[in-house]
Amino acid sequence: MRRVLLALLLALGCATLHAVDTTELSDPKLQARYIALTHELRCMQCQNETIADSPVGLAADMRRAVREMLLAGKSDDDVRNFMVARYGEFILFRPRFSARTAWLWLAPGVLLIIGAIVAVRVLRQRSALVGQDNEPLEEDISRP
Amino acid sequence: MNRFLVPLGAFALLAIVLAISIKHSPEKGIIPSPLIGKAAPPFNLPVLNDSTRTLSNADLKGRWYVFNVWGTWCVSCREEHPFLLQIQKSGLVPVIGLDWKDDDAQAREWLSQLGNPYQTIAVDREGRTAIDWGVYAAPESFLVNPQGIVVYKCTGELTPEIWQTQFVPRLAAGRAGS
Numbered sequence: 001m002r003r004v005l006l007a008l009l010l011a012l013g014c015a016t017l018h019a020v021d022t023t024e025l026s027d028p029k030l031q032a033r034y035i036a037l038t039h040e041l042r043c044m045q046c047q048n049e050t051i052a053d054s055p056v057g058l059a060a061d062m063r064r065a066v067r068e069m070l071l072a073g074k075s076d077d078d079v080r081n082f083m084v085a086r087y088g089e090f091i092l093f094r095p096r097f098s099a100r101t102a103w104l105w106l107a108p109g110v111l112l113i114i115g116a117i118v119a120v121r122v123l124r125q126r127s128a129l130v131g132q133d134n135e136p137l138e139e140d141i142s143r144p
Numbered sequence: 145m146n147r148f149l150v151p152l153g154a155f156a157l158l159a160i161v162l163a164i165s166i167k168h169s170p171e172k173g174i175i176p177s178p179l180i181g182k183a184a185p186p187f188n189l190p191v192l193n194d195s196t197r198t199l200s201n202a203d204l205k206g207r208w209y210v211f212n213v214w215g216t217w218c219v220s221c222r223e224e225h226p227f228l229l230q231i232q233k234s235g236l237v238p239v240i241g242l243d244w245k246d247d248d249a250q251a252r253e254w255l256s257q258l259g260n261p262y263q264t265i266a267v268d269r270e271g272r273t274a275i276d277w278g279v280y281a282a283p284e285s286f287l288v289n290p291q292g293i294v295v296y297k298c299t300g301e302l303t304p305e306i307w308q309t310q311f312v313p314r315l316a317a318g319r320a321g322s
Contacts, residue, residue, distance in 0.1 A: 044175070044280030057245055058280060061271040086185075086278040088178045 020055045021063060030070050037066050037079055042091045050093065177278050177297040184211070184288050185276035189266035192243055192251060199240070199266045201292055208315060210239045211286040212262070212302070213274060215246040216254045218282040224301045228261035231307070237287075237315060241265035244274050244282055287311055289318055 021038065025031040035052065041062065043054035051059040051066075062083070069079050083091045095101045179185070188200040212228065214221040228239055241262035243251050248267065255262075268274055277286065280299075287296040287310075295314050298306050 057271065058274075061245075061275055065272075065275055085178060086275060087280065088175055088278075090175050 020059075021052055023063065023067065025067065025070070033076060034067060034070055037070075037076060038063055040093045041066070041080075041083055042087075042093055044087055044091060175280075175299075177294070177299075179278055179286075179294045180297060182294060184286070184292050184294050185273070187266065187268075187273040187276065189242075189268055189273060192241075192248060192265040192267050199264050204240065204288070205292050206290050208237045208290060208318065209263075209288050210237055210311070211242060211277070211288055212239050213242045213244050213277070213279050213282050213284040215244045215282050216250045217246065218244075220301045221283045222258070224283050225258050225261070227302060227304060227307070229259050230304075232261040232263075236312070238263040242273065242277075242279075243267045244279065245269065245271045285311075287314060 023034075025034055038052035039050050041051045043049045043051045043056065043059040043062070045056045045058045046054050049059075051062045065082070066079055069082065074082075080092060080096075089095060089101075095104060097105055184201050186201050188198055191197040191199050210231070214224075231237070231239055239262050241264070243265050245268065251265070251267075255265075266273070277284075283301060285298045285302045286294050289295050295318070296310055298310065302311075
């Protein structure tokens with residue numbers, strides 16, 4: 001067991017310490033945008049990793065494309081549009097709001113409101129029941 | 145009974161919605177290309193077997209072609225290779241190769257060992273053209289029409305079945321119409 005734990009700890013350590021992307025842009029503002037963008041674009045080859053985290057060649061090529069666009073003065077949306085035009089909406093880890101994705105963005109709010117309404121109604125019913133019940137609790141128990 | 149009706153109904157509705165989306169979702173791991181119906185992304189690349197030449201889409205306008213992305217590092221490409229040779233033999237449509245992030249010498253050796261199914265091979269050493277075409281997993285095969293529009297994309301190995309059901313009918317329909 002201890003060995004397994006040790007192995008796990010070591011593996012976790014590796015995962016966090018080993019940075020795939022060591023590129024630094026000289027402009028700190030661009031660097032911040034570069035980091036943000038590469039963390040929201042999907043590596044199409046590994047599909048559950050961002051291009052910032054993926055070690056495959058395609059991710060490196062995509063990071064280079066992001067870098068070059070930023071250095072050329074393109075906006076974040078230009079970069080996203082570039083990738084979506086080539087790979088489709090799937091490349092965005094944060095889907096954009098559209099007719100197709102509306103339910104995805106709105107569903108949590110709608111569910112929360114429904115839940116709140118149900119909760120309020122249940123609580124009201126309960127307190128109404130408690131209000132009707134005037135007999136002390138002990139009598140209930142001691143009843144034959 | 146009544147108090148369970150609403151949650152049960154909601155659950156059933158959710159199950160139906162999810163079942164429909166799963167049914168309509170594409171095959172696992174295959175993402176539909178946004179390129180279908182659009183102009184083939186422009187490229188202008190060196191040709192593998194002739195260092196004096198380059199190949200661009202402009203050179204390919206006016207005829208059907210299959211754009212096949214491959215590399216010697218790609219295992220499925222080796223499996224696909226004999227069928228590409230068959231396509232070439234059939235003479236139905238020229239196959240243009242895109243040698244993706246590969247070593248030129250290794251690529252030449254591969255072709256001399258396994259045979260060359262390509263009419264021309266463009267070399268994409270840096271992988272820029274591949275990104276423009278939305279390539280993410282070699283092999284990939286695009287069918288492009290004489291107007292330069294991408295008509296179909298096959299991600300992964302091009303099998304005789306996909307060829308017969310997807311490529312051949314589109315070629316036949318396109319040629320009958322023109």
